[in-house]
Amino acid sequence: MTTKRIxxxxxxxxxxxxxLAASHMAATLVFTGPQTPLKQSLQPALDRxxxxxxxxxxxxxxxxxYSLNEYVLVRAxxxxxxxxxxxxxxxxxxxxxxxxxxxxxxxxxxxxxxxxVTRQSKAIHGRFWSAASDLExxxxxxxxxxxxxxxxxxxxDLYSADATEKFTDAELHELRSYKRLEDVAVGFGSLxxxxxxxxxxxxxxxxxxRDPVTPFQQRHADPPPETSSNFINIGWRDVTEFEDDxxxxxx
Amino acid sequence: MSTTGNDKSIRNWLxxxxxEPRRILDHLVGWFIGNRHADYGFAVMRIVSGICLLKWLxxxxxxxxxxxxxGSFYWDGYRxxxxxxxxxxxxxxxxPGFFWLWYIxxxxxxxxxxxxxxxxxxxxxxxxxxxxxxxxxxxxxxxxNYFIRIMLIYLIFVDISRRWSLDSRRRTxxxxxxxETATILHNLGLCLVVAxxxxxxxxxxxxxxxxxxxxxxxxxxxxxNSEMYGVFPFLSDLLTASTWLTVLATYFTVVIQxxxxxxxxxxxxxxxALIGILLMHVSIAVxxxxxxxxxxxxxxDAVLVSSATWVVIAGWLGRxxxxxxxxxxxxxxxxxxxxxxxxKKPEVVxxxx
Numbered sequence: 001m002t003t004k005r006i007x008x009x010x011x012x013x014x015x016x017x018x019x020l021a022a023s024h025m026a027a028t029l030v031f032t033g034p035q036t037p038l039k040q041s042l043q044p045a046l047d048r049x050x051x052x053x054x055x056x057x058x059x060x061x062x063x064x065x066y067s068l069n070e071y072v073l074v075r076a077x078x079x080x081x082x083x084x085x086x087x088x089x090x091x092x093x094x095x096x097x098x099x100x101x102x103x104x105x106x107x108x109x110x111x112x113x114x115x116x117v118t119r120q121s122k123a124i125h126g127r128f129w130s131a132a133s134d135l136e137x138x139x140x141x142x143x144x145x146x147x148x149x150x151x152x153x154x155x156x157d158l159y160s161a162d163a164t165e166k167f168t169d170a171e172l173h174e175l176r177s178y179k180r181l182e183d184v185a186v187g188f189g190s191l192x193x194x195x196x197x198x199x200x201x202x203x204x205x206x207x208x209x210r211d212p213v214t215p216f217q218q219r220h221a222d223p224p225p226e227t228s229s230n231f232i233n234i235g236w237r238d239v240t241e242f243e244d245d246x247x248x249x250x251x
Numbered sequence: 252m253s254t255t256g257n258d259k260s261i262r263n264w265l266x267x268x269x270x271e272p273r274r275i276l277d278h279l280v281g282w283f284i285g286n287r288h289a290d291y292g293f294a295v296m297r298i299v300s301g302i303c304l305l306k307w308l309x310x311x312x313x314x315x316x317x318x319x320x321x322g323s324f325y326w327d328g329y330r331x332x333x334x335x336x337x338x339x340x341x342x343x344x345x346x347p348g349f350f351w352l353w354y355i356x357x358x359x360x361x362x363x364x365x366x367x368x369x370x371x372x373x374x375x376x377x378x379x380x381x382x383x384x385x386x387x388x389x390x391x392x393x394x395x396n397y398f399i400r401i402m403l404i405y406l407i408f409v410d411i412s413r414r415w416s417l418d419s420r421r422r423t424x425x426x427x428x429x430x431e432t433a434t435i436l437h438n439l440g441l442c443l444v445v446a447x448x449x450x451x452x453x454x455x456x457x458x459x460x461x462x463x464x465x466x467x468x469x470x471x472x473x474x475x476n477s478e479m480y481g482v483f484p485f486l487s488d489l490l491t492a493s494t495w496l497t498v499l500a501t502y503f504t505v506v507i508q509x510x511x512x513x514x515x516x517x518x519x520x521x522x523x524a525l526i527g528i529l530l531m532h533v534s535i536a537v538x539x540x541x542x543x544x545x546x547x548x549x550x551x552d553a554v555l556v557s558s559a560t561w562v563v564i565a566g567w568l569g570r571x572x573x574x575x576x577x578x579x580x581x582x583x584x585x586x587x588x589x590x591x592x593x594x595k596k597p598e599v600v601x602x603x604x
Contacts, residue, residue: 006280010431014283017439025446032454051334053382053404055389056397058454063462066480067473105478112482112542113306116391117314122479123390127329180328187325213476216469219491242324245346249322 032058070129071101071209072121072185076193076201081238084203085148097207100192101125124188125208128181132208132232134174143178146235148203153179182234190240191250206234287410287429287437291561292554294367294414296444297406299550300399301365304381307543308358319387320350326388335386342383357381367416374411378403395544401447402551409440415565441554448551449512452528456508465505468498475538482540490538500534507531515555528552 006014030039031050039046050056077084079092086092101121108118135143139154147153156162158176167175185206193201210230218225282288308315316322319342330343342350357380363373381403385396410433412418421427464470474480475487491497507527514524529549536545553561 004281004284006284007431010284010435011280013432014280014435014439017436021439021443021446025443025450028447029450032450048334052336052386053339053378053400055333056401058394058451059458060394060455061470061474062455062458062465065462065464065470065473066477067464069478108478108482108540110483112536112540113310114482114540115311115314116318117311119391119479120318123388127390180332183328184325191322191325213473216472216491216497219472219476240325243321245321246324248347249316249320 028056032056067213069211069213070122070125071099071211072125072188073097073207073209074100074189074192074204076189076197076204076239077236078197078200079202081149081202084236095197095201098192098196100189121188124181124185128185129208129210129232131178131181135178136171136174139171139175139178143182144233144235146237148236148238150238153182182237183240185234186237187240187242189237191242191246193239194242194247195250201239203236204239205236208232208234283435283438284431285434287413287434289441289554289558290410290413291415291558291565292556293406293409293411293441294416295553295556295561296402296550297367297370297411298365298415299553300402300547301361303395303543303546303550304361304399305358305365306546308354308361312354315354316347316350318391319384320354321345321347323388326390329390330386333386333389335382338379339383339386342387353380354384357384367412367418370410370412370416370418374403375407378407393541393544395541395547398447398451398544398551399547402444402547405440405443405447407440408436409444410434410437444551444554445515448555449515451548452508452511456505456511459505459508465501468501471501471504472497480539480541483538486538503527504531521555525552525555 027042027046027049030036030042031046033039075095075097077092077094083090084092088094104118104121108114132140132143142154154163154175156166158172158179163172185208186204189204189206190201193204208231212227214221214224214227311318327343330340342353345353357377360373360377360380364370364377378400382400385392385400410429459465459470462470464473472491475490481487490500507524508531511524511528514520529552532545532549532552536542
């Protein structure tokens with residue numbers, strides 16, 4: 001049997017390409033796999049390599065399957081901010097709570113062509129919940145309190161020199177992660193308020209609700225067992241200001 | 252046991268095997284330079300994943316400005332830490348005009364990708380355009396969005412338009428020769444696609460076996476009875492009404508995912524694995540409404556089906572579709588005939604005049 005001989009340049013391509021491809025797949029296996037000493041020893045290079053376009057994770061519905069109904073609830077105060085600060089006694093006009101997620105999911109049942117809008121608030125909920133759950137109890141209290149008229153949630157700008165003095169590195173990391181997602185949730189709540197009530201809202205309150213799915217063993221129970229909801233609140237916050245282009249997309 | 256003299260000694264066995272590494276290397280090199288493998292499978296992957304991307308872009312067009320355009324600005328602080336640098340972060344501060352131009356070009360690139368037009372240029376461009384849109388709002392992505400982003404990187408190296416494409420027609424017409432280096436890159440791309448596919452299934456299965464609800468066989472009940480993934484409540488009820496069915500479906504999901512890479516080594520088990528995984532994805536698409544995710548995953552599975560099988564399937568489809576196409580063509584032809592004026596009869600010129 002005669003074998004076809006490989007030319008020099010293709011041979012170099014095969015050798016280098018093969019090494020790169022094998023190294024990439026090995027790195028992917030380590031990056032997407034569980035925490036191991038090997039993975040730790042390769043940090044932070046591994047995280048840096050997989051930042052951006054190569055980012056991935058394949059634990060679909062695992063180890064715990066998705067077993068909740070997650071909702072984002074929003075309400076707003078439609079009076080000038082000084083009046084809102086005085087509360088209902090001062091004549092402030094507050095809206096009812098709106099279940100934004102339930103509204104988004106209106107078009108979901110029996111629809112295989114649902115838009116990704118149906119997932120928007122759920123995606124915010126999932127990320128916010130995990131960041132908020134990581135907070136220490138004292139910070140949790142601060143986050144749940146009201147902070148309006150420019151008052152910062154944790155008493156200091158988290159990217160200032162004061163913050164590095166006030167908090168440890170670990171605390172600062174935890175607080176920044178939380179604040180980043182709180183800003184997303186409040187921004188989303190502000191845009192929802194803008195869409196619902198025009199530019200009238202001056203402050204918004206966002207609340208995350210979780211209802212567990214009925215346990216498997218009780219699925220045939222009649223009447224269905226009552227499930228209790230869990231909540232994480234973000235206290236009242238100033239409405240986030242956006243440019244006209246952003247608002248136009250929400251009109 | 253004696254190690255000297257007779258033919259069964261280890262030394263003799265080693266002597267007989269001394270050319271084996273060389274033979275394996277030749278075989279390996281031959282495989283890489285001999286042919287562009289799975290070309291029909293890649294054609295199917297290109298067409299199916301392209302159609303899924305097109306559907307994704309069109310279904311979301313009404314809310315695109317809010318999801319990925321200027322209206323997604325409230326994600327900006329979060330986007331900062333995701334590590335998308337230029338050109339993938341080009342839409343971060345983009346106005347509506349630039350965003351829509353980008354979105355429409357992406358649709359155009361997807362159409363070119365499906366048709367297999369200039370894929371050597373279109374595939375890398377599509378990767379950049381698609382990734383930039385996706386990077387605007389990664390949390391609403393599903394596994395399909397992650398997977399196709401990775402696949403598009405690998406497909407840059409692959410000759411995805413060798414079959415069933417406009418490129419292949421042009422190449423046949425111009426008789427463009429295939430370069431050995433490009434063949435090597437194609438086959439390396441194939442290795443990457445298959446390795447990634449195996450890694451995804453294997454890891455998804457391994458993570459599942461660690462979960463209590465997957466172990467007790469009730470895991471699939473929970474997502475399909477949630478509001479987000481229980482798209483057809485009656486189907487969810489039907490599937491989870493019986494404990495047996497729930498446990499079987501849960502275990503089937505785990506077993507097929509973990510076993511998938513190992514079942515590819517044998518022709519028979521490979522077919523079982525592909526049918527099993529197809530069944531799983533169809534169920535996910537229908538019961539959970541995750542059509543984009545399932546479509547993208549199934550499109551990649553197509554590269555594991557042999558070219559001979561794809562040719563048979565295409566032939567069968569062609570035969571089945573022929574009567575339908577003929578029936579469709581008939582009224583069109585009739586309509587054309589009615590619209591067109593009667594062709595003028597050529598004047599008969601008498602030869603005698």
